[in-house]
Amino acid sequence: MYAGGVLKRVSGLTYDKLKYFVRAGYLEPKKVKKESLYYNDFSEEDVEVIKRAWTLISTHHMRARTAFARAKGQGRAPQLSLNLGDKSDNSD
Numbered sequence: 001m002y003a004g005g006v007l008k009r010v011s012g013l014t015y016d017k018l019k020y021f022v023r024a025g026y027l028e029p030k031k032v033k034k035e036s037l038y039y040n041d042f043s044e045e046d047v048e049v050i051k052r053a054w055t056l057i058s059t060h061h062m063r064a065r066t067a068f069a070r071a072k073g074q075g076r077a078p079q080l081s082l083n084l085g086d087k088s089d090n091s092d
Helices: 003-009 016-021 044-059 065-073
Strands: 030-035 038-043
Touching: 003 016, 003 044, 003 065, 016 044, 016 065
Parallel strands: none
Antiparallel strands: 030 038
């Protein structure tokens, strides 16, 4: 997803802020070349991290570094993950 799609999904985020987050190294989107220009291609995981971090930044006035560290940590928390591949029945 390109920057325009991210901006539509994250309310209040500006292109300049998104560009800053990439340049500062908080995000590492894939680079896609179209003709002579390179564009950032954000994954769904990137968008979710951006949403969580932007909420922390805009609502709680948290610094970007801390917000992205927390947002990335929340995505990897074991209590938030679902194991949909496990078909074992644990109804004892």
